[in-house]
Amino acid sequence: MATIKATAPAKVNLTLHVTGQRDDGYHLLDSLVVFAGVCDQLTATIAPELRINVSGPFSPGVPADDSNLMMRAALALQQARGVELGAALTLEKHLPHAAGIGSGSSDAALTLAMLADLWKVAPLATDAPEVVALGADVPVCLNAPAPTRMTGIGGTLSSVTRLPDCAMVLVRPPVDVPTADVFKGLASRDGSAMDDLPEGLDYEGFAAWLAAQRNDLQNAAQCIAPPISEALEALQSQAVVSYAGMSGSGATCFGLVKDMATARQVARRLQVAHMNWWVAPAALLQPA
Structure with a gap:
């Protein structure tokens, strides 16, 4: 078969x-x-x-x-x-x-x-x-x-321009966030569009570009599920994390780092400090 x-x-x-x-x-x-x-x-x-x-x-x-x-x-x-x-x-x-x-x-x-x-x-x-x-x-x-x-x-x-090679640490505290409730909690439904992604960004430039963008669902999700704020703070407390944000409507958060070795180090620290969180180091995938 x-x-x-x-x-x-x-x-x-x-x-x-x-x-x-x-x-x-x-x-x-x-x-x-x-x-x-x-x-x-x-x-x-x-x-x-x-x-x-x-x-x-x-x-x-x-x-x-x-x-x-x-x-x-x-x-x-x-x-x-x-x-x-x-x-x-x-x-x-x-x-x-x-x-x-x-x-x-x-x-x-x-x-x-x-x-x-x-x-x-x-x-x-x-x-x-x-x-x-x-x-x-x-x-x-x-x-x-x-x-x-x-x-x-x-x-x-x-399609977008090729991103610099980098990695992420994904963190999900043990909390559920109903998507419909998050959208109901939106402060505004007519925000500005995402900035165009410039070509040829290096890692630092990509992190800076990302920091100028938004997840408009994040504040509403944090109000519904305060552990999201704790996860973001834990990622932001790591000096090697260049940017931390929430994915989608939550509750998974991500921390952007330079490479997989750094991602594994950060993941180990967070796993020890928060045994009940799902924590995963991961490469940012792109076509070969």
């Missing part, structure tokens, strides 16, 4: 500007999305029908039926391409879910790519209705590992 194994990386919103709100309630965003070298592990094997098995440290709470986003993605591709084959999917969950790092969306996007290869059919485009219906983060996750500017309600994607 043909089997494909691959990794679905964490999605990190380094910026998130809320620039408006449509009449239907959807918010307009402007965000620099990158992918981190910490991942879920996925496999797909040809089978008579679609099924999924979920395991791993963050498997509790992840559905193993048709409501799973991977299964929804598989069904969408199957129906769109008229596929009669099925697949046995496995998800080894190493990324926290509902954490602002799009792990479910990344899993779904990778499922679409894996099954297109396995079933020998044309992949779905990022703007295909079937992809958009899976959620606002799935289109950008199909672009992984390329850093991408995401605008509109999430479906308008544009």
Whole structure:
């Protein structure tokens, strides 16, 4: 039986500007999305029908039926391409879910790519209705590992200049932040757009550019979940962290550092000081 194994990386919103709100309630965003070298592990094997098995440290709470986003993605591709084959999917969950790092969306996007290869059919485009219906983060996750500017309600994607080689420390305190509640707490829904990313930035220039941008959801999330403030303060207290922010609607925060050796050092310090936090050093991924 043909089997494909691959990794679905964490999605990190380094910026998130809320620039408006449509009449239907959807918010307009402007965000620099990158992918981190910490991942879920996925496999797909040809089978008579679609099924999924979920395991791993963050498997509790992840559905193993048709409501799973991977299964929804598989069904969408199957129906769109008229596929009669099925697949046995496995998800080894190493990324926290509902954490602002799009792990479910990344899993779904990778499922679409894996099954297109396995079933020998044309992949779905990022703007295909079937992809958009899976959620606002799935289109950008199909672009992984390329850093991408995401605008509109999430479906308008544009490439950005190559970023300097660097790394991150991802930190998630043990708190849930309902996305809908965060958006309700927004102080403003018509902020300015993200600044264009200049070409040829070195690490220091990139950190300075990032510090001039925003995550408009951060203040609202901190009010709902004060441990986010503690995580940001812990990252900011490390002299080697050039910039710290919150990803998406939280609660995962990131600290930007020069390289993986530095990321591992910072991660070890934070893991010792905060044993109940999820802490992960990760490279900022880019295409070769």
